[in-house]
Amino acid sequence: xxxxxxxxxxxxxxxxxxxxxxxxxxxxxxxxxxxxxxxxxxxxxxxxxxxxxxxxxxxxxxxxxxxxxxxxxxxxxxxxxxxxxxxxxxxxxxxxxxxxxxxxxxxxxxxxxxxxxxxxxxxxxxxxxxxxxxxxxxxxxxxxxxxxxxxxxxxxxxxxxxxxxxxxxxxxxxxxxxxxxxxxxxxxxxxxxxxxxxxxxxxxxxxxxxxxxxxxxxxxxxxxxxxxxxxxxxxxxxxxxxxxxxxxxxxxxxxxxxxxxxxxxxxxxxxxxxxxxxxxxxxxxxxxxxxxxxxxxxxxxxxxxxxxxxxxxxxxxxxxxxxxxxxxxxxxxxxxxxxxxxxxxxxxxxxxxxxxxxxxxxxxxxxxxxxxxxxxxxxxxxxxxxxxxxxxxxxxxxxxxxxxxxxxxxxxxxxxxxxxxxxxxxxxxxxxxxxxxxxxxxxxxxxxxxxxxxxxxxxxxxxxxxxxxxxxxxxxxx
Amino acid sequence: xxxxxxxxxxxxxxxxxxxxxxxxxxxxxxxxxxxxxxxxxxxxxxxxxxxxxxxxxxxxxxxxxxxxxxxxxxxxxxxxxxxxxxxxxxxxxxxxxxxxxxxxxxxxxxxxxxxxxxxxxxxxxxxxxxxxxxxxxxxxxxxxxxxxxxxxxxxxxxxxxxxxxxxxxxxxxxxxxxxxxxxxxxxxxxxxxxxxxxxxxxxxxxxxxxxxxxxxxxxxxxxxxxxxxxxxxxxxxxxxxxxxxxxxxxxxxxxxxxxxxxxxxxxxxxxxxx
Numbered sequence: 001x002x003x004x005x006x007x008x009x010x011x012x013x014x015x016x017x018x019x020x021x022x023x024x025x026x027x028x029x030x031x032x033x034x035x036x037x038x039x040x041x042x043x044x045x046x047x048x049x050x051x052x053x054x055x056x057x058x059x060x061x062x063x064x065x066x067x068x069x070x071x072x073x074x075x076x077x078x079x080x081x082x083x084x085x086x087x088x089x090x091x092x093x094x095x096x097x098x099x100x101x102x103x104x105x106x107x108x109x110x111x112x113x114x115x116x117x118x119x120x121x122x123x124x125x126x127x128x129x130x131x132x133x134x135x136x137x138x139x140x141x142x143x144x145x146x147x148x149x150x151x152x153x154x155x156x157x158x159x160x161x162x163x164x165x166x167x168x169x170x171x172x173x174x175x176x177x178x179x180x181x182x183x184x185x186x187x188x189x190x191x192x193x194x195x196x197x198x199x200x201x202x203x204x205x206x207x208x209x210x211x212x213x214x215x216x217x218x219x220x221x222x223x224x225x226x227x228x229x230x231x232x233x234x235x236x237x238x239x240x241x242x243x244x245x246x247x248x249x250x251x252x253x254x255x256x257x258x259x260x261x262x263x264x265x266x267x268x269x270x271x272x273x274x275x276x277x278x279x280x281x282x283x284x285x286x287x288x289x290x291x292x293x294x295x296x297x298x299x300x301x302x303x304x305x306x307x308x309x310x311x312x313x314x315x316x317x318x319x320x321x322x323x324x325x326x327x328x329x330x331x332x333x334x335x336x337x338x339x340x341x342x343x344x345x346x347x348x349x350x351x352x353x354x355x356x357x358x359x360x361x362x363x364x365x366x367x368x369x370x371x372x373x374x375x376x377x378x379x380x381x382x383x384x385x386x387x388x389x390x391x392x393x394x395x396x397x398x399x400x401x402x403x404x405x406x407x408x409x410x411x412x413x414x415x416x417x418x419x420x421x422x423x424x425x426x427x428x429x430x431x432x433x434x435x436x437x438x439x440x441x442x443x444x445x446x447x448x449x450x451x452x453x454x455x456x457x458x459x460x461x462x463x464x465x466x467x468x469x470x471x472x473x474x475x476x477x478x
Numbered sequence: 479x480x481x482x483x484x485x486x487x488x489x490x491x492x493x494x495x496x497x498x499x500x501x502x503x504x505x506x507x508x509x510x511x512x513x514x515x516x517x518x519x520x521x522x523x524x525x526x527x528x529x530x531x532x533x534x535x536x537x538x539x540x541x542x543x544x545x546x547x548x549x550x551x552x553x554x555x556x557x558x559x560x561x562x563x564x565x566x567x568x569x570x571x572x573x574x575x576x577x578x579x580x581x582x583x584x585x586x587x588x589x590x591x592x593x594x595x596x597x598x599x600x601x602x603x604x605x606x607x608x609x610x611x612x613x614x615x616x617x618x619x620x621x622x623x624x625x626x627x628x629x630x631x632x633x634x635x636x637x638x639x640x641x642x643x644x645x646x647x648x649x650x651x652x653x654x655x656x657x658x659x660x661x662x663x664x665x666x667x668x669x670x671x672x673x674x675x676x677x678x679x680x681x682x683x684x685x686x687x688x689x690x691x692x693x694x695x696x697x698x699x700x701x702x703x704x705x706x707x708x709x710x711x712x713x714x715x716x717x718x719x720x721x722x723x724x725x726x727x728x729x730x731x732x733x734x735x736x737x738x739x740x741x742x743x744x745x746x747x748x749x750x751x752x
Contacts, residue, residue, distance in 0.1 A: 203727075
């Protein structure tokens with residue numbers, strides 16, 4: 001770690017010069033200004049006294065690139081608890097995994113930790129954590145206690161985050177949580193504390209530990225929408241329509257879920273309230289209506305519809321009123337997705353040139369540009385900061401061509417792309433996490449369709465679903 | 479006549495004597511030096527840093543990574559004071575225009591000899607030009623010359639260091655600024671800017687360039703503001719990529735809650751090497 005920072009006031013030096021200049025009085029004028037000097041001196045003294053105060057108004061940081069962009073090395077010892085309970089194991093494991101999955105930490109293996117488990121700031125010896133072999137720059141520690149027995153009572157957690165290299169003022173974070181004692185609240189508290197740490201050390205980007213992933217699970221002849229935590233835990237069924245439901249898209253506030261349903265015959269856009277737990281009314285436009293997409297402000301929905309013959313992109317208000325057509329060319333136009341940063345651009349898949357390709361246009365349908373030049377590209381997903389498009393692409397598509405369907409990420413401004421998945425299986429339906437550091441996607445890597453997640457650079461692959469056939473994941477906005 | 483001249487030329491001065499004296503003297507001097515050296519080596523003395531030294535251990539200085547302390551900055555060379563953006567050491571002054579003296583007030587007794595309208599005209603013109611010249615003179619500008627050694631903000635990372643075995647150490651002063659109190663926040667800033675800097679935006683022909691220095695303020699809520707190029711690298715595409723890196727960042731995260739200041743100023747350099 002080699003940062004340097006100097007906090008000094010440039011102003012103070014200039015002030016000093018100015019004060020000295022005002023004190024310089026020539027010899028002949030000395031007598032004349034002698035009395036004036038007595039007036040001047042207290043003013044100068046006051047100036048000196050004020051100068052540090054004014055310099056302290058703006059602290060300076062001086063730093064730069066080329067100092068190494070290493071990840072934060074963080075140690076997460078088990079939280080101190082009076083008696084080892086099931087809760088503490090769940091809590092420790094969840095907190096450890098959350099920080100490990102965050103993508104910005106280098107979590108030190110627990111086998112390297114000192115034997116003494118710190119439970120409070122008084123008990124921690126930072127030297128031991130700072131030195132080899134732990135060599136951590138941050139330590140997250142605390143204590144966990146469950147009042148009463150395991151079924152009733154409250155679960156109280158005190159957590160601290162300490163900067164191990166700063167012996168003067170090490171505390172970065174201190175939190176206390178209290179929830180009814182259960183395994184679920186142990187997980188919840190761990191998620192919240194992890195999110196706090198990630199937000200503090202990750203530059204203000206909120207953690208994703210409390211975000212949800214919606215996906216389609218096939219059971220028998222039906223497909224229903226399911227929900228799970230970002231790490232694959234707590235899988236719950238949402239819709240029970242007894243038919244085929246596809247392409248779930250959760251609203252930015254997390255209250256509604258738009259999806260494609262076959263319950264009423266042809267594919268139609270349906271709306272489900274996650275708060276009320278029931279279907280909401282949404283108009284039927286006729287023809288096939290597919291793949292809804294929310295704007296970031298939640299006011300509009302784009303979808304593809306064949307209500308007037310050819311499949312085109314339409315935009316409606318979130319209530320379903322006021323439909324407007326955006327695309328006009330022949331050939332299918334499907335899978336629209338908004339630029340979440342501005343809501344001013346739409347990327348979508350168009351088959352106007354034969355094979356499906358990713359296109360880009362303004363939100364009013366003007367300024368159409370093609371992003372992919374060759375192959376078979378589908379299912380775009382726009383990163384939360386508006387910078388990247390993730391999509392599924394078979395670059396060498398055709399009879400006998402050696403290509404595979406893989407996840408790619410493209411920088412929208414420069415059209416540069418990188419391939420994230422390699423190897424066997426078909427990978428499709430990428431969806432960005434709210435922090436823009438992760439992607440969830442569907443892969444046949446193990447033979448059957450399952451939901452996987454990875455960091456946005458293609459590392460740290462995790463299989464999230466283990467049973468059934470699961471597809472079309474969609475990560476919530478927060 | 480001829481013989482005498484020959485005899486003059488045949489006369490040879492003997493040089494063997496002086497050469498012998500000179501050689502002897504040199505040899506004697508050399509022997510003296512050797513003897514003096516031998517004499518000195520037998521005097522009592524200390525051999526520094528050797529393993530068999532009688533007193534004084536070898537000093538081992540080990541760096542430990544603690545919070546940085548603001549030691550006085552080194553006398554860093556200013557990066558080419560002529561070619562940077564400061565206006566320079568001298569300033570041009572506006573040309574001084576002599577103010578014409580106002581005409582004398584006319585004496586009533588001689589009034590008949592001059593035409594009063596013309597005098598009044600001249601006075602008005604003179605007064606007007608005086609006023610004009612007064613207002614035309616630009617206000618004095620503050621000198622913004624960069625003092626030598628304070629222009630190039632190149633700092634060497636100072637760390638607390640301790641002398642092995644000895645009790646003496648250098649402690650951090652109690653009022654040691656933002657960087658040492660919230661080192662983790664400085665880390666966050668550095669990491670976040672580095673993440674958002676896309677090096678492929680730089681002109682592909684550039685192999686390496688001088689540092690570009692960007693200054694900006696971080697507000698309490700973590701937003702960067704007042705992004706400015708403090709010193710250009712001389713490569714326009716590098717300057718633009720550095721500014722864009724800052725523009726991509728919405729927030730660094732709120733400033734530490736217990737920090738009392740309203741904002742923090744940051745000077746950030748971008749070092750490009752291919």
